[in-house]
Amino acid sequence: MSDLPAEVQGWIGQKRYEQEGEFDVERGYIFTTCSSTENANPIYWEEKAANEITDGFIALPSMISVWFRPHHWAPKREEQVLPLQVHFDLKAIFDLPEAVMSDNTVTFGEPVRPGDRLRTWQTLRSCSGEKKTKLGTGRFWDIDVEYVNQRGEWVGTDSYTGYGYRRD
Amino acid sequence: MAYQILTVDQVKPGSELPELAIDVKPVTIVLGAMAARDWRPQHHDYKFATENNGVRDIFMNTPNLAAWFEKYVTDWTGPYGRLGWIRFRMKDSVFPGETMVFTGVVTGVDTDEAGCAWAEVALTLTTGGRVTTLCTARVALPATEGDNPWQRKGDQWKPQPAQH
Numbered sequence: 001m002s003d004l005p006a007e008v009q010g011w012i013g014q015k016r017y018e019q020e021g022e023f024d025v026e027r028g029y030i031f032t033t034c035s036s037t038e039n040a041n042p043i044y045w046e047e048k049a050a051n052e053i054t055d056g057f058i059a060l061p062s063m064i065s066v067w068f069r070p071h072h073w074a075p076k077r078e079e080q081v082l083p084l085q086v087h088f089d090l091k092a093i094f095d096l097p098e099a100v101m102s103d104n105t106v107t108f109g110e111p112v113r114p115g116d117r118l119r120t121w122q123t124l125r126s127c128s129g130e131k132k133t134k135l136g137t138g139r140f141w142d143i144d145v146e147y148v149n150q151r152g153e154w155v156g157t158d159s160y161t162g163y164g165y166r167r168d
Numbered sequence: 169m170a171y172q173i174l175t176v177d178q179v180k181p182g183s184e185l186p187e188l189a190i191d192v193k194p195v196t197i198v199l200g201a202m203a204a205r206d207w208r209p210q211h212h213d214y215k216f217a218t219e220n221n222g223v224r225d226i227f228m229n230t231p232n233l234a235a236w237f238e239k240y241v242t243d244w245t246g247p248y249g250r251l252g253w254i255r256f257r258m259k260d261s262v263f264p265g266e267t268m269v270f271t272g273v274v275t276g277v278d279t280d281e282a283g284c285a286w287a288e289v290a291l292t293l294t295t296g297g298r299v300t301t302l303c304t305a306r307v308a309l310p311a312t313e314g315d316n317p318w319q320r321k322g323d324q325w326k327p328q329p330a331q332h
Contacts (some may be wrong), residue, residue: 032203036196036232039239042171043247049171053247054318061251062234069205098221101230105255107327111318135222160230167222 003129008093011124017085018121021067022074025116029066030059054111061108064147064156067118086122086143087162096138096164103161109154118155120147125159138165172246176277176285176309185244185272185289190236192228192295194264200232227261237291237303240270245287249307250317252286252327256303266296275304282324285311 002009034044042049043058050057059067069083082088091099112118125142145158190196201211206229209216217226228236237256242249262268276288291303306329308317 029203029205032199033232033235036199036203037235037239038190039235039242041239041242041247049247053171053316060235060238062231062238062254063204065231066204069207072207101258103255103257104230104234105253106234107253108251109325109327110321 004127005093008090008124008127011086011089012126013123015121015123018119019068021118021120022070023067025059025067025112025114025118027057027114029063030057030114033060033063033066056113058111058113061111061156062106064106064108064112065145065158067112067116068120068145068147084122084143084145084160086124087141087160087164090124090127090139090141090162091164094139094164096166098136098167099138099162099164100135101160101162102140103159105159107157109156110149112149112155116149116155118147118149120145132168133163133165135163136165136167138163171248173248173313174245174309175313175315176279176287176311179274179277179287179309181274181276183274185240185270185274185291188240188243188270190268190270192262192264192266192268194226197226197228197262197264200235201229203235204229204231206231223261223263225263225265227263230258233258233262233293233301236268236270236293237301237305240272240291241289241305241307244272245307245309248310248316248318250320251305251307252325253306253329254303255305256291256301258301260295260298260300262293262295262300268300269294279311280326282320282326283311284317284320284324284326285309285315288329 123144128140147156211229272291293301
C-alpha cells in the first residue's frame with residue numbers, strides 16, 4: 001500500500017506546468033557555456049563550420065534546460081519562479097528542506113537554434129516511500145521534462161531522479 | 169578548412185577516449201552555474217553550501233556537468249559527432265581545488281534501422297581521487313567521410329537506445 005498522499009498520487013503521469021521559455025534561444029549563453037567548459041567545437045564558434053555541418057548555428061544539446069530557467073528577478077514578479085517546479089512541489093508537500101539530483105538522462109531530438117522559442121512541460125513518473133541515506137531521511141522521485149520548438153518538433157527529454165531529504 | 173572527422177569504422181569496443189584533466193577553480197563552478205542560469209546559492213555561496221547543504225564547499229551544478237561530458241565526447245569525435253542520449257549518475261560532488269579527470273571507453277558500436285551509425289561510450293569522472301560521476305552516452309558518428317549525422321531529421325533520427 002502506497003504511503004503517498006492522494007495529491008501526489010494524482011500528479012503521477014500528469015502533464016503539468018506547460019510553459020513557453022521566457023526568452024529566445026540566443027548565442028550569449030551558448031558562448032558562456034562553451035567558455036565554462038573550454039569547448040572549442042567549431043560549430044558553436046565559426047559560421048563556416050556551422051553552415052557546413054549543422055545548417056547554421058545551433059545550441060549545445062546539453063543546454064536544453066537552460067532556456068527554461070527563469071530570470072532571478074523580473075519586474076512585477078512577487079515571488080522567485082523556480083525551474084523544475086514539480087521537484088519543489090514535492091519538497092514542499094513532504095516538508096523536505098534539502099534536495100539533490102542523483103541521476104539525469106537526456107535524449108536529444110531536433111537541434112535547438114538561436115531564435116527558437118521552446119515550450120516545455122513536466123511529468124512526475126514516480127515517488128518512493130521514505131528512505132534513509134548518508135545525507136539524511138527523505139524520498140526519491142523521477143520527473144520527465146519534455147521540450148518542443150515553436151514548430152512543435154520534439155527537441156529533447158530530460159529525466160531527473162531527485163532526492164529530497166531532511167538532515168538527521 | 170577540413171574539420172576533424174571520426175568515422176564509425178575508426179572505433180570499436182574497447183577503444184579508449186583520451187584522458188582529460190581539468191583543475192577546478194571557484195570560477196569553474198560559478199561560471200558553469202551562470203551559463204546554465206542556475207542561480208541556486210549552493211553553486212556560488214560558500215556559507216549556504218556548507219551550512220545548508222552540509223557539504224564542504226560550493227559544487228558543480230547538474231546541467232554544467234552534462235556540458236562537460238558533452239565537451240569530452242565531442243572533443244573526441246570532432247564536430248560531426250552528434251550526441252543522441254546521455255545518462256549520468258552523480259555519486260559525489262565536484263568542488264573547487266580538485267582536479268576533474270575524465271576517462272572513457274567505447275562499449276558498443278551499432279547501426280540503427282534508419283542507417284545511423286552509433287558509438288556507445290562509458291565515461292568516468294574522477295575528482296580528487298573519488299569517482300564522482302558515471303556516465304553512459306550514445307553519439308552518432310559519420311558512417312563514411314560523406315555522411316553527416318546532423319542532417320538526420322524526423323524518422324531518420326532515433327537517439328533513444330534499444331536498452332537502458
